[in-house]
Amino acid sequence: MDLFIVNVALPAIKSGIKGTDADMQFVIVMYIVGYASFLVTGGRAGEYFGKKKVFFTGMLVFTTASFVCGFSQSATQLNIARFIQGISAAFMVPQGMSFIPDLFPDPKERVKVLGVYGSVAGIASVVGQFLGGLIPDLEIISQGWRLIFLINVPIGLIAVVLGFKYLKESQVKIAEKFDFTGSLLLMLTLTAFIYPLIRGRELNWPVWSIALLILSVVLLLAFIYHQWLSKSLGKNPLLNIKVFKNFDFRIGLLISLFYYLVQDSYFLINTVYLQNGMGISSVYTGIYFVCQGMGYVLASMFFASRVTRYGKYVSLFGSVIMIVALVFHLIIFNSPDALQWQITIILFVYGVGCGTILPSLMTISLKSIPEDMLGASSGIYLTLQQISVAIGVAVVGGVFFQHLDNPPVLTLFPVAYRWATLLNIGFLIIVSVLLALTPKANKQSI
Template identity: 30%
Template sequence: MSSADKEAQGGSVLADADPRRWAALAVLTAMQFMLMMDVTVVNIALPKIEDDLDFTPGGLAWVVNAYVLTAGGFLLLGGRLSDMFGRRRIFIAGVLVFGISSIVCGAAANSGMLVGGRFVQGFGEALAGPAALGLIPVLFRDAKERTKALGIWGGMAAVGSAVGSIVGGALTDLVDWRWIFFINVPVAVFALIMVPRVIPESRMARAPGQGIDAVGALSVTGGLVAIVYGLLQAADDPWGSTDVLLPLFGGIALLIFMAVWESRVPDPMIPMRFFTNRTRVTSNGVSVLALAAFYTYAFLLTLYLQQVLGYSPMKTGLTYIPFTIAIGVGMGVSTALMPRLGVKPILMISFLGSAGGLLLAAGGLATDASFLTGIMPGLLVYGFFNAVGFPALTNGALHEVTGQDAGLASGVQTAMQQVGGSLGLATLVPLALRYVNDHVADGDLPQIAQTEGYALALRVGAGFLVVATVLVLLLMDKVDSKPRDAVAEATSGAAVAQDTPRTPAAS
């Protein structure tokens, strides 16, 4: 008797659940924590890296851009590969690639070696991230448990982003910047050892001879890479320049071609049915705006603390401790409330509260601001409400996704986060920096211009979040607090390959 039949007779999938599922979640979230931490851990160390490896100012940006560009461009391909060839297998491959490239980055003898290692690191995330998130709906087939698991996943991702600044500052000041990469290795080794022990293999059912839609894979990957590259170029060049517009329009053209192609082929890489769920599509769309604000706040606050207030890297890292605590509290509140309220109300509360937090943070910026009255209020309010939304975004992005498309759905969601980060770095950060340059040229003191420019960017970021709130209100369907367990229904009858003995969680 299938799990779906048992549910129809009043039974519960919990009785058949894989007893290793929570241990598996711990391994998956540990790796996701590391992946998200790696996005922010580098920022504080950039001045030291510039000095040690003789980067030019323009070249230094590629320490961050190389990672974001590759990860954002290949996430959808990584998600589809995990669905087709096994989520555990692709996750292990991604962890291995990420771990080896981390060693290369830490041992970099010159700028080219470091940037090359960051490109490969981004590809490792593109494989491991979607595969890990795609495993959660398979492991947690009970709707209530899955909501909790996805809440933990989303919250830990947010904590990882915040902790990265603390870890980066501590290692850069107390040890050496190279250890921001070497610390990834023990986590990767732990994951490689534990994954075969606690995670069953799962993949989508495939017809004989079914393979990868090469045209769809190349067009969607090329389109995302081009768009992310164009957004990153906008940080240095005017929006009307050829260096910005050519990759942006080229990327959009490739994605339009991909949509037409996918609607005509019998075995598409991205089935059009994926975009018929309004909650899922809206969650992915507003993720772009939410992550644009998040990346902007973290980036500009780091610059403000070091360049305006004169904080050391270590002190800058410690400044983010209240932010991390607020994120932990917000994650717990969100996980507790989501089964009662649903995704839509949680997201609206999160976005409005986060917008208020950014406005509070902008109002606290001053050339002589104190930490307690100027910096910490914004950190606490924004950190809390931002964390409330992360688990809801993850749940919304995987709403009613079938086991067949779990990796694809997670790839889309993570890709939208990367595109959102790129959008923030390419729009809000240049807005602030150009304000600074223009006012310094007019005779303003640099520190005053920086403070005002950074505050302006945060206020615009708050506007992004208000727009996200309106989109959720108008476009997102109301998600029942006890949704139909589409994943359990889909996976109960799916043909799922296993490298370990069959378990109900992946049957």
């Protein structure tokens, strides 16, 4: 809910903190950088220190960071707090999933609970988008956008109280030390790459921004070498590079990379365009995105069970729906006579496309991974997912804002929206081509 509620409220946040377009991108990206850098480490933390203890710590830090977000007076304060939110979420979120096998040892009950878990996630995305549009317009306080962060405080405290009462501490494993060096190198690599992509564009690409981009390549090579060296020395690296020998995993990651470049960048440019370019209120923007979320939920429920039977064709069908929907975005959103029902339908159709392709992406990547490598592969997949989202927001958002003057000129919004959406269409075409080239079945294993 926290992710989606922020997406829709971005214009209100920008106005409230008197920030720039780059600051608005960082509201999304800083959370993701913190989350992606420590996601694998956070998942393992529960095994080493106890799931309940790690969950409590992560939830309390997340709640405190949300409180700081709600009272931030500048973009710098807000984005530092968002970064801390991301790190704490990386330690908190994996514990929720890992508690399920402990609490529900019966396989049949576990399947039901996993279904509930997925349904809650889908409902939360819809609720988040609605509240993200509604809350900034509420006159409870002078700057209603602050409530989208402060709402996390009572929810977080309730979760801590209920968790303390009902959750039991898990057995602690004695294992190798954390790969904190790997996590730090990954965080520095992402920061050195993404920060200049966003801020450098706004400052007309000064020398330091180019230097940071070059440094990010050096850091990436250092990270890869560190992971290889750790594995060769028998240590437990952050990412086990051995899984990259699997063909299905490699092509699945490539497909997911281009898909997730689109996912959150779509929300960024459409949120800004609907509110600032088309003059639609934040409330109606939130309602429109709820329609998109409903399309996603319904499609995911319908197609999830059909992935096993039809394989990659389900995903291919979803990517084609998304491409067609984005073409109609360009037609309808650039029309001065766009009607509410047209916007509603096209967002719903786009959501159907997302709900069709998304549930099967991880299956495509992990379908031929040996069971003993599944945990490491899942961690790599989820980390790449978050990195791709951050890069998409930086690159597609950068193209969008690059075509707007500073301050933005209303007449330039359609041009900016067209270029950014065409880029997303290009990414989805690559997804479709890769899916079409993916073998129906590949028995190759590591």
